[in-house]
Amino acid sequence: MRAGIGTLRKRLVIVLFALAAVFLALIGRLAYIQLIQAPWLTEKAEDLWRRNIPVEPKRGVITDRTGEVLAYNGSSPTVVAIPSQIKDKQAAAESLAKTLGVKSQDILSKISKRTLLVYVMPGGRKIDEEKAKAVRNLKLPGIYITEEGKRNYPLETLAAHILGFSGIDNQGLTGLEAWYDSRLRGKAGSISFFANAKGERMPNENDTYTPPVNGQNLKLTIDKEISTFVQREVQNVVANYNPDGVMVIVADPKTGEILAMENYPTFNPSKYKEYPQEVFNRNLTIWKTFEPGSTFKIVTLAAALEEKKVNLNEKFFDPGYYEVAGRRIRCWKAGGHGSETILEVVENSCNPGFMMMGQRLGKEKLFEYIRKFGFGQKTGIDMPGEGNGILFKLNRVGPLELATTSFGQGVSVTPIQQVMAVSAIANGGLLMQPHVAKEWTDPETGNVVETIQPKVQRRVVSEETAKTVRETLESVVAQGTGKNAFREGYRIGGKTGTAQVASPGGGYKSGHYIVSFVGMAPVDDPRLVAYIAVDNPKAGVVFGGTIAAPVIGNILADSLHYLGVPARKNGIPREYKYGDIVPVEVPQVAGLSLEEGQRAMIQNAANLRVETVGSGKYIVAQAPTAGTKVPPGSTLRIYLSDQPVP
CATH class of the missing domain: 3.90.1310.10 (Penicillin-binding protein 2a (Domain 2))
Structure with a gap:
């Protein structure tokens, strides 16, 4: 049956409306793409085109x-x-x-x-x-x-x-x-x-x-001038003793700021490819762990004083050994030190005296203080590669381990741990977190973005105990094993260390020692703590007091002079024995005529060599200044002029 004209017209209208709807939809879609999506599509296209x-x-x-x-x-x-x-x-x-x-x-x-x-x-x-x-x-x-x-x-x-x-x-x-x-x-x-x-x-x-x-x-917290002093001393140690390694740290004990940190062997960062990987990858001052020896006795002393297990005036007799668990552990001095006070035990670095302190403390209390001082864990310094050190597990500490730990044998520590532990004594009993970053600034404006603030970890001993330990360490330098660190007017306190190096297979390496010294100054208000460890020095007499102590004395004296810290006159006087080099006092010659100055030097009998700078008949300046104590035979430089000092 064929459809009528009317029906065809209706169908045609429907198709036309459908086509119009499709056409309008396409126009709408095109408008949406062109007007709404255009920025997004352009961005996508540009991402494809962009190189x-x-x-x-x-x-x-x-x-x-x-x-x-x-x-x-x-x-x-x-x-x-x-x-x-x-x-x-x-x-x-x-x-x-x-x-x-x-x-x-x-x-x-x-x-x-x-x-x-x-x-x-x-x-x-x-x-x-x-x-x-x-x-x-x-x-x-x-x-x-x-x-x-x-x-x-x-x-x-x-x-x-x-x-x-x-x-x-x-x-x-x-x-x-x-x-x-x-x-x-x-x-x-x-x-x-x-x-x-x-x-x-x-x-x-x-x-x-x-x-x-x-x-x-x-x-950084680093000071270029102090680092230069340190670098000079490291070079001298290398030239004189040909060691396997040298580690030096100088810190501000009140803030935990590291002022200098030098190692040997070292490298030039601009030419690092010319050096072995183990040299530039290992910052020995924070990475290397070793038995500290007698510098660790500071912790034992502080713990014993804090717990009132000893006082500096009580007597102790050292026969040359201390018997523990049926074994005799000998003192470093053959025959022992005999009758001595606890102060003299520290001055003499007497091992039996410190074993006695450890025994009185007991293993729980001694190791509690060791951990409080920061040993056995990272200090948190902002540098990669820090070591933890190694401590005995408490359940493996017997009488023998307690005795050896008390004088720094059998434990393994890093130089930075020792510096921060002694800094806690220097600042009144607070363990600080060390850091080398001081301040961040915007490169365009120069404005400070962040300032790193000092961070206190915890209190380890009282201010009173810290003060007593500082004064005891000054006595070690003035009258004990640390005499070679003594510098007139700077009130240096410190402790020597001489430790045999442990062998990986057990026991100790014959003839291989790490000698060290840790010092602070001025003792009445410490501004600096400095530490050196010299690994395997090739020398006739291998002791921390002979090799390491003079280095720290030089670093502290030069650094305090650079920082403008005034000399002290109330320190413990140096005790001189037969054979010691006694320093002489530089006379006042600046402001005198050349003839008067020569007469003054003759009368002073200071045994100084004189070097003149310039010409004339008046002395207008001198170096070192009057009153400075220097070794005999040192050079006194005098500056001459035709005009007297006004």
């Missing part, structure tokens, strides 16, 4: 506490290539090779890779400005110049293990460069351009430059 050439940020500058630059980034141009944009690769390789002074085949192999972007190596990374200008003048399609940072360490080996170094890709690899990498590195920028699927540059499109965000600048 980025990275621009490195400048790594943050590292300075010492006074602003002396220790590490900085120099801007270095680097050649990069977009292989797909280079039509004649052979010609481009030859031109670049001639300009950069390398083989063309090496460059051709790089720019022929099927990749978006390559560094033109060898020869094109971190080049000088002259070569960069020459490359720009070639105007080669697909060849670009970007900027990379080249890390420089202007003071070479100074504080090398603290700083560490960064690699060619601006990444921190060791030391603080690695520990604070994210803050020092910053955020990379880019040079952007549009390219098609083949990587060919799109015409009539401009490059977009997104600047990098430079890394923050870091000011």
